[in-house]
Amino acid sequence: MVLLGIETEDNLEDAEWLCGKIARLRIFSGENGLMNKDIQEVSGNILVVSQFTLHASYKKGNRPSFIKAARPEQAIPLYEYFLKTLSCCIGKTVACGVFGADMKVALVNDGPVTIIMDSRNRE
Secondary structure: OOEOOOOOOOOOOHHHHHHHHHHOOOOOOOHOOOEOOOOOOOOOOOOOEHHHHHHHHHHOOOEEEEOOOHHHHHHHHHHHHHHHHHHHHOOOEEOOOOOOOOOOOOOOOOOOOOOOOOOOOOO
């Protein structure tokens, strides 16, 4: 599952970088139980859910601010581009949530792996 937060500064290049990284990320167990396989090697699927709350700022006061999150008119086209690009990178359709919807999504982690990727922090 990919929880995708799009902020005001994000662009097509950021989406392309993230898609390439996600497609090649070796986070699935291979021989000897080591994380050594990518999504294609395990014939896996990806679910992408838009999650603007990832950009919450909580430093001032007790109510989170989402000022860095992109507005729908910017975020929706980038979200759709991300889905299309990721599908091309992994060679199959990517499942997705409904942008902006109040969805109930369940996640069961297979192991202790949660990775935060930020296209502004590529090093």
